[in-house]
Amino acid sequence: MSEQNESVIETPEGVELPSDALVVAENVHKSFGRLEVLKGIDLQVERGEVMCIIGPSGSGKSTFLRCVNHLEKLTAGRLWVNGELMGYRQKRGKLYELRETEVAAQRSDIGMVFQRFNLFPHLTVLGNIIEAPVQVKRVPKAQATAKALDLLERVGLPDKATAYPDQLSGGQQQRVAIARALAMEPSLMLFDEPTSALDPELVGEVLDVMRDLAENGMTMMVVTHEMGFAREVGDSLVFMDDGVVVEAGDPAEVLGNPQHERTRAFLSKVL
Amino acid sequence: MGGPEPSNTPAPGRPAEPITAVPVRYPERWVAAGAVLLLASMFVHMLFTNDAFNWPFMVDHMFSDPVVRGVWVTISATVLSMVIGIVLGIVLAVMRLSGNPVLSTVSWLYTWFFRGVPRLVLAVLFGNLAILYQTIELGLPFDNYWMAWLGLEGDARFFEIDTRTLLSGYVAGLMALSLSEGAYMAEIIRAGLQSVDKGQTEAAQALGMSRSKVLRRITLPQAMRVVIPPTGNETIAMLKDTALLAYVPVTIELFYQLQAIGARTYQIFPMLVAACLWYLAITSVLMVGQYFIERRFNPGQYGGIRNRIVGGAH
Numbered sequence A: 001m002s003e004q005n006e007s008v009i010e011t012p013e014g015v016e017l018p019s020d021a022l023v024v025a026e027n028v029h030k031s032f033g034r035l036e037v038l039k040g041i042d043l044q045v046e047r048g049e050v051m052c053i054i055g056p057s058g059s060g061k062s063t064f065l066r067c068v069n070h071l072e073k074l075t076a077g078r079l080w081v082n083g084e085l086m087g088y089r090q091k092r093g094k095l096y097e098l099r100e101t102e103v104a105a106q107r108s109d110i111g112m113v114f115q116r117f118n119l120f121p122h123l124t125v126l127g128n129i130i131e132a133p134v135q136v137k138r139v140p141k142a143q144a145t146a147k148a149l150d151l152l153e154r155v156g157l158p159d160k161a162t163a164y165p166d167q168l169s170g171g172q173q174q175r176v177a178i179a180r181a182l183a184m185e186p187s188l189m190l191f192d193e194p195t196s197a198l199d200p201e202l203v204g205e206v207l208d209v210m211r212d213l214a215e216n217g218m219t220m221m222v223v224t225h226e227m228g229f230a231r232e233v234g235d236s237l238v239f240m241d242d243g244v245v246v247e248a249g250d251p252a253e254v255l256g257n258p259q260h261e262r263t264r265a266f267l268s269k270v271l
Numbered sequence B: 001m002g003g004p005e006p007s008n009t010p011a012p013g014r015p016a017e018p019i020t021a022v023p024v025r026y027p028e029r030w031v032a033a034g035a036v037l038l039l040a041s042m043f044v045h046m047l048f049t050n051d052a053f054n055w056p057f058m059v060d061h062m063f064s065d066p067v068v069r070g071v072w073v074t075i076s077a078t079v080l081s082m083v084i085g086i087v088l089g090i091v092l093a094v095m096r097l098s099g100n101p102v103l104s105t106v107s108w109l110y111t112w113f114f115r116g117v118p119r120l121v122l123a124v125l126f127g128n129l130a131i132l133y134q135t136i137e138l139g140l141p142f143d144n145y146w147m148a149w150l151g152l153e154g155d156a157r158f159f160e161i162d163t164r165t166l167l168s169g170y171v172a173g174l175m176a177l178s179l180s181e182g183a184y185m186a187e188i189i190r191a192g193l194q195s196v197d198k199g200q201t202e203a204a205q206a207l208g209m210s211r212s213k214v215l216r217r218i219t220l221p222q223a224m225r226v227v228i229p230p231t232g233n234e235t236i237a238m239l240k241d242t243a244l245l246a247y248v249p250v251t252i253e254l255f256y257q258l259q260a261i262g263a264r265t266y267q268i269f270p271m272l273v274a275a276c277l278w279y280l281a282i283t284s285v286l287m288v289g290q291y292f293i294e295r296r297f298n299p300g301q302y303g304g305i306r307n308r309i310v311g312g313a314h
């Protein structure tokens, strides 16, 4: 994570944003009924930064990622992506919920890759990739198809355009899912344990695609258990436990010289 | 390390003798078959010796013009009420799952009513709607109260039509059948929509698709797999239920026509047999169609939907 920016940025709504980072989370809380899952998350992701998030199961990593693209509503706090307050409009100190279509528009700028791929089984690989550009952005079909074929080339699956998801291996499906998210030309990519559902020998091919993305300047938030990836590709590392950020900083620093007992305990189990 | 040299060819299996054993005998099967054969021959004997069947008369009248027209009325009523029922069912299912308490309750009440009242009662009820409203008028509601209250003369009705003109027996019967079918289809489609993995909706939403797009492009097509087999059963059931139109009454309908001929000629039984044969014939055709459709939309596999959408080409 980068240092706190001193300057204050004015958003179009005239609300003060603490920095010009791409993602700004301020005291994010999330409860499901009585269960408080996120207990005040503060963090920032700069443009082009790759932030890896680690932590034990149930610590709220997925919930936090889902708050970033507003698949979950925050119970308290604020979250900005690209200068836009996610899910709300702030006017004269009052919050107004955005309409469903406005939230959808905000989401279309944020790609998300899931642990279980979630490809659309009734569509071909090509159909999966062009669905959102054609349906949401109204990109002409021919143009979307050309772009999709480029993306398939990029994720190493140039000959799978007409295949169906259930004809692909897990690693191939996940690479298609990445291509599907990239087709919307997002400014931020969220990855929720993208390799956790894969057989060990298929993990590498997905990480390679993600590494390539990172090298090309994509801003990424990656929940992962792949410490090697976090160390080599990540610009910052966040350790979450029980709904709070316990420790954050340079990946080599956090992994090599953890400051907190909880971090040490977790790392001793996974390393 | 000792042990045998690893070889590149797999070890050949040892030769084995095929099993030869005396199979178990089932003498009771022969007894059952004999009993069935006896009963069947008694039945066939009766078909040919009992004069009440009057086969020549039946064959003569089964294909008469009004009966054949009745067959087409039956088929058209089946198709139309299923189409309307399916559209209604989709709307009701979406309302039910919408999370909007008003829409959800309305949908529940609708389903409760139309599943709770027998179709026969609905058919007669819709046939008698003209008792409730002699004319159907289009205008502003409660005008007889507020026009007077505002001190205005006349009424706020712009258009009126005689109920019996609008609601011919056929239309009334069709409404009864399709409104009732909507309730059953709503439950089937709801189960189908709920069978689609939640991750599908999330992935689509994360891509920026609106809720209605997610429904039309992602969830409904996947729900088809679960929805289609019971819809086939509903269609066959509907074909048989069109006989209820006779009680609206819809005089051009198949069962009404067959009964009318029977009553007129005092040949009631042959015409009832003719009705059985006609319904059996049409349901058999539908069952063949159902077999092929279900093979395409095989549950558990997306091969079915795939073939349907891309014409089997890949």
Ligand SMILES: Nc1ncnc2c1ncn2[C@@H]1O[C@H](COP(=O)(O)OP(=O)(O)O)[C@@H](O)[C@H]1O
Pocket: A032, A035, A037, A055, A056, A057, A058, A059, A060, A061, A062, A063, A064
């Ligand atoms: N929709 C939900 N309803 C209720 N509880 C939930 C829901 N989603 C997550 N939780 C709970 O929130 C906690 C954190 O979950 P999650 O964010 O998935 O953790 P992680 O991804 O770090 O394993 C867990 O205790 C989980 O049971």
Ligand SMILES: [Mg+2]
Pocket: A061, A062, A063, A192, A193
């Ligand atoms: Mg998780």
